[in-house]
Amino acid sequence: MLNNFFYIVNVCGKKDIPESWHLGFQEAAAPVMEEIVFFHDQIMFLLVIIVIVVLWLLVEALNGKYYDRDLIDGTLLEIVWTLIPAVILVFIASPSLKLLYLMDEVVSPALTIKAIGHQWYWSYEYSDYQEETLEFDSYMVPTSDLNSGDFRLLEVDNRLVVPINTHVRILVTGADVLHSFAVPALGIKTDAVPGRLNQAGIFIKRPGTFYGQCSEICGANHSFMPIVIEAVSLDRYINWMLSLSNE
Amino acid sequence: MRLWLAHYWLYIKAHKEMEEGGSQLVLQTAPFDARFPYTNQTKNCWQNFVDFHRCSKKLGEEHESCKYFKRVYTSLCPKGWVDNWNDQVEAGTFPGRI
Ligand SMILES: [Cu+2]
Numbered sequence: 001m002l003n004n005f006f007y008i009v010n011v012c013g014k015k016d017i018p019e020s021w022h023l024g025f026q027e028a029a030a031p032v033m034e035e036i037v038f039f040h041d042q043i044m045f046l047l048v049i050i051v052i053v054v055l056w057l058l059v060e061a062l063n064g065k066y067y068d069r070d071l072i073d074g075t076l077l078e079i080v081w082t083l084i085p086a087v088i089l090v091f092i093a094s095p096s097l098k099l100l101y102l103m104d105e106v107v108s109p110a111l112t113i114k115a116i117g118h119q120w121y122w123s124y125e126y127s128d129y130q131e132e133t134l135e136f137d138s139y140m141v142p143t144s145d146l147n148s149g150d151f152r153l154l155e156v157d158n159r160l161v162v163p164i165n166t167h168v169r170i171l172v173t174g175a176d177v178l179h180s181f182a183v184p185a186l187g188i189k190t191d192a193v194p195g196r197l198n199q200a201g202i203f204i205k206r207p208g209t210f211y212g213q214c215s216e217i218c219g220a221n222h223s224f225m226p227i228v229i230e231a232v233s234l235d236r237y238i239n240w241m242l243s244l245s246n247e
Numbered sequence: 248m249r250l251w252l253a254h255y256w257l258y259i260k261a262h263k264e265m266e267e268g269g270s271q272l273v274l275q276t277a278p279f280d281a282r283f284p285y286t287n288q289t290k291n292c293w294q295n296f297v298d299f300h301r302c303s304k305k306l307g308e309e310h311e312s313c314k315y316f317k318r319v320y321t322s323l324c325p326k327g328w329v330d331n332w333n334d335q336v337e338a339g340t341f342p343g344r345i
Contacts, residue, residue: 104286110276127322127326128275135326173325196287197287197289199286200286
C-alpha cells in the first residue's frame with residue numbers, strides 16, 4: 001500500500017530533470033521558482049472555477065428550460081458580469097506584476113558568473129578573483145559516450161558549479177546568434193544577445209544537479225547545447241575554485 | 248517577506264562559516280550600481296572599462312580607485328570584449344572617450 005503510494009508519488013512527482021509526459025513544473029530549487037509555482041497554482045484555482053461555471057451556463061442554456069423572451073436588457077446583470085471578471089483580472093494581474101518585479105531583482109550578489117552562448121555550446125567565465133579569469137567550454141556529451149544513469153541530450157562535459165545559499169549574478173550574452181540560457185528548476189530564462197549583457201539573479205536553496213537547455217532557436221544544433229548546473233555548498237565551491245586556480 | 252528574510256539569514260550564516268574557516272578566497276563581486284538597475288548591464292560593463300582608463304590616465308594604473316574600476320569591469324565584462332577593447336585602446340581606435 002505504502003509502496004504503491006510512493007510509486008505514484010515518484011511517477012507524478014516533480015524532479016530536477018524533464019521526463020516523458022512531464023506536464024508540470026520541475027521541483028523548485030530557488031525562491032523565484034517557488035513563487036512561480038505558487039502563482040501557477042493560484043491561477044489554476046481561478047481557472048477551474050471559471051471553466052466549471054462557464055460549462056454549467058452553457059449546458060443550462062442549451063437545455064433550453066430557462067429563458068425569458070421578454071428580456072431585452074438588464075442593467076444590473078450587465079454590471080455584474082462586467083465587474084466580476086474585472087475583479088478576477090485584478091486578482092491575476094497583481095501577483096503577476098509582483099512576481100515580474102521580484103524576478104528582476106538581483107540582491108547584492110557575492111559572485112558573478114558569465115554565460116556565453118555559442119553555436120553550439122555554452123562557455124562560462126568566473127572573473128571575480130583578480131588573477132586569471134577562469135573560463136571553460138561546456139559541450140553536450142554525445143549519446144555514444146554516455147555512462148549508465150546519464151540523461152541523454154542533457155549531460156555536458158564541464159558543468160557550471162554554483163554555491164548554494166548564495167546570491168549569484170548571472171550575466172548572459174551571445175557570441176554569434178541569439179541563444180537563451182534557461183534552467184527550469186531555478187526559474188531563469190534569459191536571452192543571450194550578442195553585444196548585450198543581460199543580468200539574472202539566482203539563489204539556490206539545496207544541493208543538486210539542475211538541467212536546462214538553450215531556449216532560442218539558434219541553428220542546426222540548437223537542441224544539443226544543454227546547460228548543467230551543479231549546486232554545491234560554499235566550501236565545496238571554494239575548494240573547486242582553489243583547485244582549479246592552483247593548476 | 249518571511250521567505251526573503253529566511254534567505255538572508257542563510258546567506259549570512261554561510262558567509263560567517265566561510266570567514267571562520269579562514270578561506271583563501273574572498274567572495275566579492277561588482278556591487279549593485281544604482282545607475283544600472285535594469286536587466287541590461289551592457290552599459291555598466293562599458294562605463295567601468297572607460298572609467299578605468301580615464302582614471303589610470305590621471306592617477307596611474309596602480310592607484311586604489313583605478314583598481315576598483317578594473318575589478319568591476321573584469322567581473323562584469325566578458326573576456327572577449329575586454330581583449331577586443333584593449334587591442335583597440337592600444338591601436339588608438341577605441342570608440343570611447345578616454
Ligand atoms: Cu542556442
